[in-house]
Amino acid sequence: MNNTGLLVVDKVCKSYPLPGGGRLTAAEDVSFGVAPGGSLGIVGESGSGKTTVARMLVGLVRPDSGTVTVGGTARAARTPGRRTARLARAREIQMVFQDPYLSLDPRLTAGQCLRTALRLHGKEEALAGELLERVGLGEREARARPRQLSGGQRQRLAIARALAVDPRVLVLDEAVAALDVSIQAQILALLDEIRREAGVALVFVSHDLAVVQHITDDVLVMRRGRVVEQGPTARVLSEPSDPYTRLLLAAVPREGWDPDDAVAARSALVEATG
C-alpha cells in the first residue's frame, strides 16, 4: 500500500526533548499511503503518537525527518510564507479536531465561519448555504454561534469548514469521540457520503476500533510512537499478528466479554515486550 495513491507518507519521525535529558519519540518511521476516496485508520492509545502523526500531516507539527506527499508533490516541512503557496497547501489536506467546541471561533456564527474560509480561498461566499445544507444544517443554525449549537451540530460545522477549502485529504482526529452515540452514527454516515461523492481521502485517527472498522479500508496500529501493525482493516482486526493489536481487540467490550481477558493479555504483552 505504500508509495501509491494520493497521500503518501514516507518515514516521518518526530521526537521531543525531555526535561531530564533524552528524547521522547512521538513518531518513528511512520509510512503509509491513501488512495483517492480511500480511508485509513490510525489507532492506538493515548501517547501512542497518533495525534502527532495527524498534526504532522496538516503541518501543525514539523516532522524531524521524512516526507508527506499529496498527489505527487512533497509538502514543505515549514508553512510557506507566500500566500498563494500557503492556500494551495491548505487545499491539499484539511483537519477536523476532537473537541467540536474549542475548534470553532466562539465569536463567529456558523455562516460567518464558513464565509471566512471561503473568502480566504477566493471562493463565492454564497457557497456557505450549500455547505451547511450538505452537512445537514439549516438557516437557523447558520445564524447561531457555537455555544448555541449542540455537540453534533458543531462537529457538522467543523466538517463543513474543512470542506469549504475543497481539500483532497481530510484528517479527522478523534472527531466523533466526544459525541453521543446516535449523533456519532450520523456524523459517520456523513463522512461516508463525503468520501463516496467527493472522492476525498480520509485519515481517521481514533482509539475506537469498532468505529475504525466501520469507516476505514486500511489501518495502522501505533504504540509508543511506532507502527506495530498495518494492513487492510478487515484483516488486521480479524487476524491480528501483533500482540498489541490483540490486546486492543481483547479490551473492546462485547457480548460475553470478560475484562480479565484483557488484563491477562496486557500482562502477557508487558512480559513479552516491556
Place this chain on the structure above:
Amino acid sequence: MTALTLAPVAVRPRRPVGVLLAGSFLALVALAAALAPLLAPYAPEAIDLSASLAGTSAEHLLGTDASGQDLLSRVLYGARTSLIAPVLLLAVAAVLGVTLGVLAAWRGGWVDAFVSRLTDVMYAFPGLLFTVLIIAVFGTGMTTSVLALGLAYTPTVAKYTRSLALSESGKPYIDAYRVQGMGGARICALYLVPNLGRGVVGYLVVLFGEALMSLATLSYLGFGAQPPSSDWGLMVQEGQAAVVQSALLPALVPGTAIAAVVVSFNVVGVWAADRLGRRG
C-alpha cells in the same frame, strides 16, 4: 413517599450593594462632567479676588480657592480631564501592550524572550521615575504625561495579554485557521485579539483607578496639567498653600473627588474583571 424542597441556591452571584453604589456614583460623575457647562455656576477660570478663600455659601456651594475661583465649578470641569486623560493613557498602553503581548505569545522563541526581558527591565524601574524621566526629556504638559504614563503601563498590559494569548492561541480553533492557510498576522489581528477582548478590557477597567491616581500625582508634582487647568491633581497642589491659612476646602474638595472616583473604580473594576474573566 417523601416530598421536599431544597432551599434555592443562587446560581448567579448577586451584584453586591457596594458595586451598585460605586457604579451609580461613577455614572453621576460622568454625567456631571458631560454637563459641566450647564451645571457649573461659574466659569472655572473666573477669578474673583474679592471672594478669595470663601467658605461654603449660597454663592459658592463648595467655597472658593485663593484666587476666588469657584471650587464646585472647577471640580466639575476638572472631572472632564480627570476622567478622559486616564482613558487616553490606557488606550496608548492597550495598543502597545496588546501588540507586544500577542507578538511575544504568537512568535515565541527569541521574540518572546526579547519582549519578556524588555517588560522585565521596565518593571524594574519605578513607574513614576520612568515617567518623570520622559517628561524631563520631552517637557511637561498633559499630552506628554499621558504618553509617558501610557508607556509606563505598557509592560503590565503586555505581560497580562501575553499570558491570555498563550492559552487562547493553544486552542484548536486557532490551529484550524492555520490549517486553512491563513497567515499569522491575519489570525492574530482579526481572530485572536478580538477573542482576548473581554479579558483585556476587564484588566484595563481595574487599571483605570490607578491610572487616574498616577496622572493626578503628576499634575500635583507640576509635571502634568498646567494652570489654569482645573485638573484635580493640580487643584490639590494649588489648594495646599491655603491649608496653612486654615482653609481646607481648596485641597479637600479635589482630593475627595480623586479618592471617591478611584475607590469606586476599584470596586466596579474588580467586579467587572471577575465577570468578564469568568465569561471569557
Place this chain on the structure above:
Amino acid sequence: MLLTIDRLTVEVPGTARPLLDEVALHIAEGEVVGLVGESGSGKSTTAKAALGLLPAGATASGSVHVAGADVLSLTGEELRRHRARTVSMVHQDPRAALNPVRRIGDFLLERGADRTRAVELLAAVGLSDPERRMRQRPHELSGGMLQRVVIAGALATPPRLLLADEATSALDVTTQAEILALLRTLRAEHGAGLLFITHDLHLAAAYCDRVYVMYAGRVVEERTAAALFADPAHPYTRGLLACSPTLGDTPRRIEPIPGKPPSLSDAFPGCPFTARCPDAQPDCSSRHPAAVTLPDGGTAACHRIPAAVPAPAERTAP
C-alpha cells in the same frame, strides 16, 4: 434490596420538563446494574439522588431508599455518614475528587485507612510501587492511575453501593478493562452493589447484570443485559444498538437515529422519543406510555408494545 428508587421526579425551575420523570430503579446486593443513555437523559441526576444530592433549587417527589434508609429525608450527621460510609461515587474525572496539593497517602488516610492498609489498597488496585505513590501528588500520576487511587479510596471503607459515573470513559480501553476487573472484585469480596453509568451500550451489556435505558429523564427500558442485546423491546434501545458500530467478522451498516437527544427546553406531552422513532403513530405524541412488563420480566415504556400486563409502579419491595 440495596437501592430502591421509586417514582422519583426531580424538577428545577426554568426548564420545560423535569430532569427526572417518575424514575424507578433498584439494585440488589452484589448486583451490577447499568444505566445507559445519551447526554441529558438524567443518568447522573439519578445516581446523585442515591447520595441525597439534588441539583440546586430542585423539587423532588418520590423516594430513594438505600439499605433501608430514606435518603431524601436524611440531614446533617446522618447524611454525612450516608455519603461517607454507605454510598461512594467515582466520577469520569478523578482529578475532581483529589485535592491537588495533598499527597495520595493523605487522600486514603482521610478515608479512614491506616498507613499499612493504604499501601495494601494501592497495591490492590494495581499501582506499582505503592510506598512511593503514597508520597506523590496527583499531578505526578496519569489519569488512569488517579482513577485507581479514587477507587482505592472507595475501597478504604468499602461502600455498600458504588456509583460509577462514566468512571472509565476517559481511559484507554486496556486501562478501562483493568479498572472494570477491579470494580468487580469489590462486588465479589464485599457484596457491594454497583450502579454503572455509561453511554456505551455494548459496554453495559457486556459488564452488567441488568441494564436500565434512560431517555429524556425517563426509564424507557429495563432488561437483563443478555435480553437487552438479544431482543431489545423499546425502539430507542433498538436504535442505539443499530447505530453503535461493533467489532465483528461481518461489517453491518449502522443506522443513525435521526434528530438529536432532547434538551431540557423540550417538553413532551407524550412519548419523548416520538420525533425520532421509526415506529411512531399519531397518538404517541399525545400520551405518556406506561411501562409494560415483558414476558421475560423486563419492562419497556412504549405504546407499540402490546400491553399484556401493565407493570406495577414498584415491582420490588425494599
